[in-house]
Amino acid sequence: MxxxxxxxxxxxxxxxxxxxxxxxxxxxxxxxxxxxxxxRRNMEIxxxxxxxxxxxxxxxxxYKAGEGLFIGASVTVNEISECDVVAEKYAAVKEAADSLxxxxxxxxxxxxxxxxxxxxxxxxASPLLVFDAVVHIAGPNGIRExxxxxxxxxxxxxxxxxxxxxxxxxxxxVKGDTSVFLKQARIKGHDLGIxxxxxxxxxxxxxxxxxxxxxxxxxxxxxxEESLQSKPFSAETAEWLNEEIKNHxxxxxxxxxxxxxxxxxxxxxxxxxxxxLIAMGGK
Ligand SMILES: Cc1cc2nc3c(=O)[nH]c(=O)nc-3n(C[C@H](O)[C@H](O)[C@H](O)COP(=O)(O)OP(=O)(O)OC[C@H]3O[C@@H](n4cnc5c(N)ncnc54)[C@H](O)[C@@H]3O)c2cc1C
Numbered sequence: 001m002x003x004x005x006x007x008x009x010x011x012x013x014x015x016x017x018x019x020x021x022x023x024x025x026x027x028x029x030x031x032x033x034x035x036x037x038x039x040r041r042n043m044e045i046x047x048x049x050x051x052x053x054x055x056x057x058x059x060x061x062x063y064k065a066g067e068g069l070f071i072g073a074s075v076t077v078n079e080i081s082e083c084d085v086v087a088e089k090y091a092a093v094k095e096a097a098d099s100l101x102x103x104x105x106x107x108x109x110x111x112x113x114x115x116x117x118x119x120x121x122x123x124x125a126s127p128l129l130v131f132d133a134v135v136h137i138a139g140p141n142g143i144r145e146x147x148x149x150x151x152x153x154x155x156x157x158x159x160x161x162x163x164x165x166x167x168x169x170x171x172x173x174v175k176g177d178t179s180v181f182l183k184q185a186r187i188k189g190h191d192l193g194i195x196x197x198x199x200x201x202x203x204x205x206x207x208x209x210x211x212x213x214x215x216x217x218x219x220x221x222x223x224x225e226e227s228l229q230s231k232p233f234s235a236e237t238a239e240w241l242n243e244e245i246k247n248h249x250x251x252x253x254x255x256x257x258x259x260x261x262x263x264x265x266x267x268x269x270x271x272x273x274x275x276x277l278i279a280m281g282g283k
Contacts, residue, residue, distance in 0.1 A: 092127035092179035125218030129210035152217035176203030
């Protein structure tokens, strides 16, 4: 059963920031698909819940050529799935969005909620990492921007401090990129991944690799990317990647999988992902 709490749905960012300053410990609510489970199970008892969905800045979902795509904190995962710009320019983001839970859940769940919940297995994190996403955070001193790569600090932990609200995420504009997202889960549609991998090939031919569920936080595999730069864009490199990626991750065993299986499946997904990019073309 839910404990009692005060609920506010402010119409402006100023009102929201003032409320959370006056009421320390206020929990932010977006789609509620993670938060309501925590509250229903009384895993956390809170006195104040602030619903961000009427804050105008969080509703912004806008692409500007030369600047990129801004995804506000109230934008749902289904809105992202159905956006042509996302499909055309940031394919791995669309594929990850399509893989998250069920259609009904995606109608509520937000991309920013997925990031702020900071699960090591958050599906939308790896595609955003390979696209160099930047998190826009509002607080008492204005807006600060943090690269997503520096946003996660541990299991379910981020750089956010009390009094702050994420208003959205910015993806830089890209040209001629291809990208893929692949995930292995116990069951399709209702579970976090056992492992998830995103690979992006930039218009200039640079490969970027991000993973989830193989470390305490979602990760960008920078050292692996360095090694990939000197290799041909070929099936042999994809085969090499299958083994090499295991040297760059430290998965654990938990209810979803053993560490050994995670290592194995990460290699398989990475090889398959690179082969898919090769099939899309480019030298
Ligand atoms: C049945 C089921 C299946 C699921 N399947 C998947 C899956 O396949 N893959 C996957 O990755 N996830 C899955 N999830 C988890 C969840 O749906 C996602 O993480 C979702 O994207 C969370 O978004 P939300 O808007 O519902 O977040 P909420 O529950 O509203 O918030 C999540 C957390 O982020 C904080 N928060 C929200 N917005 C902000 C903000 N603007 N600023 C600062 N903090 C904020 C909240 O306080 C809370 O701590 C599943 C959940 C369920 C219940």
